[in-house]
Amino acid sequence: MSRVWNFSAGPAALPIEVLQQAQAELLDWNGTGASVMELSHRGKPFMAMAAEAEADLRRLLQVPEHYAVLFLQGGATQHFAQLPMNLASPGASADYVLTGHWSEKAASEAAPYVKVRIAASSKEAGYRGLPAVDLASLDPKAAYLHYVANETIHGIEWRQPPPSGELPLIADMSSNILSAPLDVERFGVIYAGAQKNIGPSGLVVMIIRRDLLQREGQPIAKILRYREQAAADSMLNTPNTWGWYLAGLTFKWILAQGGLAAVEAENIRKSSLLYQAIDQSGGFYRNPVDTAARSRMNIPFTLHDPALDSLFLEQSAAAGLMALKGHKAVGGMRASLYNAVPLAAVQALVTFMAEFVRRNG
Template identity: 70%
Template sequence: MTRAWNFSAGPAALPEAVLRRAQQDMLDWNGSGASVMELSHRGKRFMALAAEAEASLRRLLSVPEGYKVLFLQGGATQHFAQIPMNLAGPGDHADYIVTGHWGEKAVREASPYIDARIAATSVADDYLKLPPRDTWKLSPGAAYVHYTPNETIHGVEFRDIPDVGDVPLVADLSSSILSEPLDVSRFGLIYAGAQKNIGPSGLVVMIVRDDLLARAGRPMAKIFRYAEHAANDSMLNTPNTWGWYLAGLTFAWLEAQGGLVAMGETNARKATVLYETIDGSNGFYRSPVEVSARSRMNVPFTLHDAALDAVFLAESEAAGFLALKGHKAVGGMRASLYNAVSLDAVNELVKFMRDFAARHG
């Protein structure tokens, strides 16, 4: 079996060591005589797994006291709606910083439950840059400020954490969580769909400050209330045990790589290699994103002649590279450089890109 170089934006590559461990455990996990998917989530074995996964994540991110870690379901999109349900009451408003497709969707899904105000946006710039901080119009009394640190489709990324004063900062970190160290204490709530840097789709990891769990929110069923999930150790209902198990393996793999400092250094090298290839191609390849806003995780790029797009994609796939087609909203190409994408994979990609440019330039 030959594994391809996988640059998918999500569901994305998982570390090969994690997949091999899962393969090894598939029929007999932890000496149980069954797969982890076949055992009770309330049994001693799984409860120990869950506790270790949380402990590993807390170590990786240096999660301070006063925060709960939740393993939820629904994908980030569900939580676009569920967050205002939990953090705001009737008549409340929240500020949204919109820098791409997922920020737009967060506003749209929140709007039935809260007065979602767009405090800043870069839509006029086609989401190719970030809105300057002095243009943000944060409103007094906001329940929270929401932003997307990394936009997967448009390839823009905040390289700092915005200062929004005493208002809780909420971040959709789906495509950049665990890619480098993060000061969790700067946030009120962090959430991330697992399918990019954590594990398989169907799991959401959330880190939420205790005082926000105590907010009354609005009337809703218990299953939607984060405080209920926290009180029940994320087992208010049957959780995604397979996703939780693979997330725990991924956390352990990250610790074995040297943690998030080492991972951040590797991710920076990968992005530098690819952007230098694009910028040094004499215009054959182009990055449309403003340099200061370029994402390390998702690198969209175009060819100087769009007529070559189909040729590039066909040849790259034949050469063993997966999922380099850009999102339909922006076109072109996109290479996603999540944690499980090795520096070797990026080096192979840039070799192909240079060869392609030499043959088609």
């Protein structure tokens, strides 16, 4: 069996070196004679691995000590609801910025627990760019300001976070975390589903300012309280041990690439190559996003004739290019270029795209 070039939006490609190491260690991890999935999460071997994974993540993002790092369960969608449970008192309001499907969903899932106020939105413009956010548009009494750093469906990405003034800034970074250097101290909370740039689905990594852990929030079960998870080193109950292990391997892989500055440079090369192929196709391919808001991680594009879509997908799959169908909400195609997608994959894609134009233009 030969591997394909995987452009899936998530669960997504993992670094081949990480998969190979996990394969080699599957039956005997670190000389224990058992898989990491078969060991107690409270045993010394796993506890040491978990601590090392956290240390590597802190090193990558230069996370200050006054932030806790949590390895949680569920997907980011669960935390759309869990965040207001923890950070907003009953009857409080929170500001949300809408830039696409996932920020809409974040606001919707929060609505039962907090009075959602839309501070800015690009919905009327079809989510083709970033809305203007200034301090005057924010409610100074809001519990926090929430935004989605990268919209996987609409292909929108914030290069810099929106201003939040005195409000804690909450960022869903599921699809662009670890793709570039980041100033963690600009945020109150950063959270991310693992299945894009960290590891397998079912794991959520959260970086939260410790003072926010002291908020009373709302009456909820102990298992849902971030403060309790932090006090228990994310082991209030049995964690996703396999996901945590693979995340640790991925953090080491990123460090081996030269860290986040090197990863960002490669992501710029990959995305620039694909955007150039789209923009220079003479209108055969089109990307609907404002140039300044274009995502490096998720690149949607359409063909000039939608009747060619099925042929494009059929022939690209035959060429070993996997998961290029766009989301049903926007149609067309989408190529997700997460950290583990190599430059060679993008080169193969743009070569195919040029050949498809030659045959069908």
